[in-house]
Amino acid sequence: MNRLSTSWGAFTLTRHPEDPRDPLRAWDASDEYLLGHLAETGTDLSGTVAVLGDRWGALVTALQAAGPGALVQITDSYLGGRATRTNLARAGAAPDAVRLLTTQDPPPERIDVLLVRVPKSLALLEDQLHRLAPAVHEGTVIVGTGMVKEIHTSTLKLFERILGPTRTSLAVKKARLIHTTPDPAAAPGPNPWPYRYALPADTPAPGLPGRTVANHAGVFCADRLDIGTRFLLAHLPRDIGRARVADLGCGNGVVGLAVALAEPEAELVFTDESYQAVASAEENFRAHAGEGCTAGFHVGDGLADLEPGSLDLVLNNPPFHSHQATTDRTARRMFADARRALRPGGELWVVGNRHLGYHVTLRRVFGNSELVASDPKFVILRAVRRA
Numbered sequence: 001m002n003r004l005s006t007s008w009g010a011f012t013l014t015r016h017p018e019d020p021r022d023p024l025r026a027w028d029a030s031d032e033y034l035l036g037h038l039a040e041t042g043t044d045l046s047g048t049v050a051v052l053g054d055r056w057g058a059l060v061t062a063l064q065a066a067g068p069g070a071l072v073q074i075t076d077s078y079l080g081g082r083a084t085r086t087n088l089a090r091a092g093a094a095p096d097a098v099r100l101l102t103t104q105d106p107p108p109e110r111i112d113v114l115l116v117r118v119p120k121s122l123a124l125l126e127d128q129l130h131r132l133a134p135a136v137h138e139g140t141v142i143v144g145t146g147m148v149k150e151i152h153t154s155t156l157k158l159f160e161r162i163l164g165p166t167r168t169s170l171a172v173k174k175a176r177l178i179h180t181t182p183d184p185a186a187a188p189g190p191n192p193w194p195y196r197y198a199l200p201a202d203t204p205a206p207g208l209p210g211r212t213v214a215n216h217a218g219v220f221c222a223d224r225l226d227i228g229t230r231f232l233l234a235h236l237p238r239d240i241g242r243a244r245v246a247d248l249g250c251g252n253g254v255v256g257l258a259v260a261l262a263e264p265e266a267e268l269v270f271t272d273e274s275y276q277a278v279a280s281a282e283e284n285f286r287a288h289a290g291e292g293c294t295a296g297f298h299v300g301d302g303l304a305d306l307e308p309g310s311l312d313l314v315l316n317n318p319p320f321h322s323h324q325a326t327t328d329r330t331a332r333r334m335f336a337d338a339r340r341a342l343r344p345g346g347e348l349w350v351v352g353n354r355h356l357g358y359h360v361t362l363r364r365v366f367g368n369s370e371l372v373a374s375d376p377k378f379v380i381l382r383a384v385r386r387a
Contacts, residue, residue: 253281
C-alpha cells in the first residue's frame, strides 16, 4: 500500500490482489508527472476524459477528485480493473465516478482529453489508438506518459501516424510526457489487429498444423508460435477422456485448442486476466474446435472464481513479468490457485525457462514435482494434488 500526493488530494493505492509483502507500488513517476502536468497547465477536465492503460487506477482515482467531467478508464487487465475499483472505493468516489471499459468494449463517441499510459505492448497501443482516433477532434488534448525506457521512437511514430504531430517533454525522475496535436486530416490506414497467421507445418500437436489463429493486440507472442508453447504442445498429456481441463493464462488459446482437437470429449476452461487474450482464445476455439467440443471462457484472476476440486488437469505457461518488473509472484499465485481448483489426483503441467526454478515452488505448494521433459532452454513439470 502506498500514498500518492496530487493537487487534488493524497490517495492510498494498492495493486490487486493486495499483498503487504509486495514491494511494487501501484503508481510510478510517469503517473505522477502526468497528473502534475494537468494541474500545472490547468487542463480543462470538464468534458469526456478517456484514460488508456491506467495500470492500477492511480490516474482515474486522482482525476475523479478533479472535477465534474465524464471520466472513462480503458484497460486490458482484469487485475488492473479490480485494483481501480478498490482504489476508487477507498478514495470515497461515487460508484459512477468513473466509467470502466475494457479494450474489447466500444470506446466513447467523443473524447475531449485523451491520456495514455504507454503499455508494454506496442501492438496494444497501436490497436487502441486506432480504435480511439475516430472519437478525437481538433480540440482534444492528448498527453501520453511513460518511463524513459518505455518510450521509443516507434512509440512516438504511432502517435504521430494515427493521431497527429507528436513531441516529447524533458525527462523528470526518468519519466517523460508525450504531447500530440490532433490532425483531422491524418490517414493512419486500417487497423492491422487482430493479426492472423497459419500455424507452421511442424507444429507438434495433432490437428494444429496449418490452422489459422487469430491474435488480438497485446497477446503474448502474437505474430508467431511461442517456443515455450511449442515445447509444451509436444508433450501434452494423452488419453484424458472426459477430463475437465483449464488452459491457465491461455493467451490465444492454442494449448487448449490442441487438447480439444486431440481429446474431443474433454471440457475446456480458458482463462486469462487479459480481455484481448480471452477474445483471441474464444475466436480460435469457435473457428477450429469440433461441434462436440465444449469450453468456457473466463477473464479473471486465474482460477480464483472456479469451484475447489472442479478440475482434473491444469496446463500453464506462466508469465514472469508484471509490466516492466521481473517477478515469480504471478506464477506462485497460479500454482496455488491450481492446487485449490484441482480434485485430489488432479495434475498441474507447467512449462517454464529452466533458470526460473519452478520445481522448488511446486514442491512448496503441492509437496511434489516431477520432470516430464526438458531441453537446453525449457522444462515441463508435473505436480499432483495428493489430497
